[in-house]
Amino acid sequence: MGKATRLTMLVLMIGLIALSGCASRKTGKKVDTLQAQMNAMTDELVRLDQSIQDTRAVIQAQEGGTASFAASPVSSEGAMVGGMYRTPSGFEVPSVNIQKALKKAGYYDGPLDGKVGPGTRDAIRAFQRDNGLAEDGVCGRGTWAKLKNYLEAIK
Numbered sequence: 001m002g003k004a005t006r007l008t009m010l011v012l013m014i015g016l017i018a019l020s021g022c023a024s025r026k027t028g029k030k031v032d033t034l035q036a037q038m039n040a041m042t043d044e045l046v047r048l049d050q051s052i053q054d055t056r057a058v059i060q061a062q063e064g065g066t067a068s069f070a071a072s073p074v075s076s077e078g079a080m081v082g083g084m085y086r087t088p089s090g091f092e093v094p095s096v097n098i099q100k101a102l103k104k105a106g107y108y109d110g111p112l113d114g115k116v117g118p119g120t121r122d123a124i125r126a127f128q129r130d131n132g133l134a135e136d137g138v139c140g141r142g143t144w145a146k147l148k149n150y151l152e153a154i155k
Contacts, residue, residue: 006088013038083114087140093148095120098139101151102127 013034085095095114102108108123121137128135131146139147 009041083116085116085139087138089140091141091144093139093144097151098124098144098147101147101149104150104153105147 083095084092085098086092095116096112098116099108099110099112099114099120102120102123103112105127107127108120110119110123116139124139124143125135125137127133127147128137128143131143133143133146
C-alpha cells in the first residue's frame, strides 16, 4: 500500500476517534477497539510487505541479482554497513544492527552483511517465539524494543 492510502486510513481512524465522543467511559473502550483494529491492520500491512519483499528476492535471485530488504546504505552511525530495514508503518532500523542483536542474543549465526534474508527472518521468528511476540519474522517496533537490549549490550 502506498503512503497516501496509509495516510487516508490514519485520517479516517482519527476522525472516528474524534466523532466517538470524548467524555464518556465508552470512549476509552472505543479508542481501545480502534487501536486494536489499527494494530491488526498494521500487522497485516507488515505481513503483506514482507510477502512482496520475499517475492522480489526470489525474482532477483532467479535473474542472478542480489536481494536485500531495503536499499539505503547508511547506519545510525553514518557508516556504509548495509541497508536500512523498513516496515510499512515507517519504522526503520539499520539491518546490520538487527543481525548484531540477534547474534548477541544467540539466534543468528550468519554474516553481519546488513541483508535481511531468510536466515535473518528465521532468527527474528525464533526470537519472537521465545519472547511472546507475534511470530511474523518482521522486526517491527515491539520486536525491536526487546531485541535492541542485546545490541546495547554489545560494547
